[in-house]
Amino acid sequence: MTSSNAPRWWRRPWIVPLMLVAGAFLAFAVPPYLTFDPAESRLEPPPGNDFYYPLLVAHVLFGTVAMVTACFQVWPAFRAKYRRGHRITGRIYVFAGALPAGLVGLYIGWHTAAGPSVRVANLVGSVLWIAVTVIGLRMARQRRFADHRRWMSRSFALSMSIVLSRVINIVATIVLTPQIDTTFGGSEALMKYSAVSIGAWGGPLLLLVLADFVLERRKAPKKPSGEPVTSPAPRRQGRPAAASR
Template sequence: MTSTQAPAPPRQQTVWWRRPWIVPLMLVVAAFLAFSVPPYLTFDPAHSRLKPPEGNDFYYPLLVAHVLFGTVAMATACFQVWPAFRARHRAGHRVTGRIYVYAGALPAGVLGLYIGWYTSAGPSVLVANLVGSTLWLVVTLIGLRMALQRRYDEHRRWMSRSFALAMSIALSRVINIPAVIVLTPQVDTAFGGSEELMRNTATSIGVWLSPLLLLLLTDWLLERRKPRARRPVAARQPLPVSP
């Protein structure tokens, strides 16, 4: 007579409202895009938040394209990290994933290299932009490769890092505010009276610190949620039988 093992109970899916960070994340992204994108929809360089370099006719059109591709990346990334959407709408997850990669992260990252190279905010911001865009491209391509190889656990980890880098632009704007507040009293001392140098320094703090913080947070969360390997149970040794 053989014993049969009872089937495991079906895994219950967590409803969306039990993920308290989903709605705030989407609201933050929507607010950031509503504030940042409209000036570039006019296609008027006078409304640009970044100063175009003189004599460079390619900068502003490529900046607008970078902003639009980045908008696609940030909007679709929210659905990529939404566990309920990923679990219940796998076809939708694949579609939004392709849009995120091919119409968002990759073109925005490539254009970010060009925009970053011609920044007017100084060499520190230039290097930070180049490093950030390169990292975004690399981790996104690795995540895409993991998906094509059906290594989905690794795919999720790398795309989580790609998501963190996509959102770093929003966090950098937040960090700029306290950075300017702290550095403003030092304009006449540390910055020799140059308010522009002070603002460039505050911008540098934001573009360096935001991706670092988000990548550290992402990897901490990934390690925290990683299933721990069970320790092997030692086989019980039979008790000695006394003669």
């Protein structure tokens, strides 16, 4: 199904950069897990835990599905022209991406080796991702499409937060490295845990704030350009004149 009123992709200049960033991140992050070799993992499996690595691979693959389909979900031209495709990719995003990735993320987050702050951040992020996705799905089934878009925008923000978290982690590592001998008492491991914690909390929080900021701007009524500003009529002073008989 197509629509002649569908917005052109060049009127949404953030679509192409978004897809490029998502593609670059996935090209960097996913291949080591396609070998199914724990030695290639970017996260160190806890010793003696045989479930961690297979579930980590599942989390990465489900997350990949979520990121790819999410890009199409927020693409206005695709949503307007291909409504059936939007519904199909939406179901894939929910049932083969966000929900299973979030559920598996609870286990991965609980067993992280990056310390208690990162553990709590991962658990909170997974719970929020599951919750806003379920609410967004429920809104769609109730045909409350405006609410559906708002909640799925938050779900999209959380699905992309892993990218921003990695960027923040790199920046935090650069900033904190000179403080190893002072703030961290010579412990490089403590510095790394702190940098990862900043990224784990900062990525989801910043994107959720940004998503709600954009949503609030879209809700605000826009006044047509060139419309004259009218001031209220001045109140009359004194007693009103008597009506003539």
